[in-house]
Amino acid sequence: MPRDTVLTPQGLEELKARIEHLRGERRREVAERIKEAREFGDISENSEYDDAKNEQAMLEKQISDLEEKLRSARVINEKDVDTGVVSVGATVHVKDQKTDKSTKFKIVGSAEANPAESRLSNESPVGRALLGHKRGDTVTVPVPRGPARKLKITKIER
Numbered sequence: 001m002p003r004d005t006v007l008t009p010q011g012l013e014e015l016k017a018r019i020e021h022l023r024g025e026r027r028r029e030v031a032e033r034i035k036e037a038r039e040f041g042d043i044s045e046n047s048e049y050d051d052a053k054n055e056q057a058m059l060e061k062q063i064s065d066l067e068e069k070l071r072s073a074r075v076i077n078e079k080d081v082d083t084g085v086v087s088v089g090a091t092v093h094v095k096d097q098k099t100d101k102s103t104k105f106k107i108v109g110s111a112e113a114n115p116a117e118s119r120l121s122n123e124s125p126v127g128r129a130l131l132g133h134k135r136g137d138t139v140t141v142p143v144p145r146g147p148a149r150k151l152k153i154t155k156i157e158r
Contacts, residue, residue: 005069006088006109006122012075015111019066022059030056069111076109083156086130088122093155094130097138102154107131126151 007015030052037049076089086092086107093104105120107130113121120127129141135156141149 004074011112091157094151097150
């Protein structure tokens with residue numbers, strides 16, 4: 001049974017756009033590759049044809065996976081986000097208790113996660129540790145090597 005895919009409204013639109021791109025432009029590109037490879041002659045010994053057919057199979061799997069995510073999507077409306085506790089859709093300001101460095105993260109579903117943009121998955125170690133905590137709480141986040149990080153929640157916003 002597939003788990004719900006948690007998305008913000010923006011994430012839902014991005015997912016729909018990605019599916020449309022793959023269904024349209026990418027399918028046409030792969031079909032063109034298959035057509036060109038067929039023109040090389042005997043398809044039984046044609047590696048270009050085999051590569052193009054493999055690419056087509058991978059593309060269809062990717063489309064199918066994304067469509068499944070869309071079917072199981074649960075959209076978090078940001079105006080419904082409770083700023084009393086950390087939840088999906090909230091932006092959380094934290095201060096590392098060791099380095100004194102302040103950071104802010106937007107907690108999103110795994111389909112939208114992008115650490116480079118400070119968008120952390122609710123399933124990531126930091127995201128999971130922060131969920132359900134309140135402003136002023138200090139949470140311990142396990143790290144692969146070394147002592148666990150202690151993050152103090154300084155602000156929660158929509």
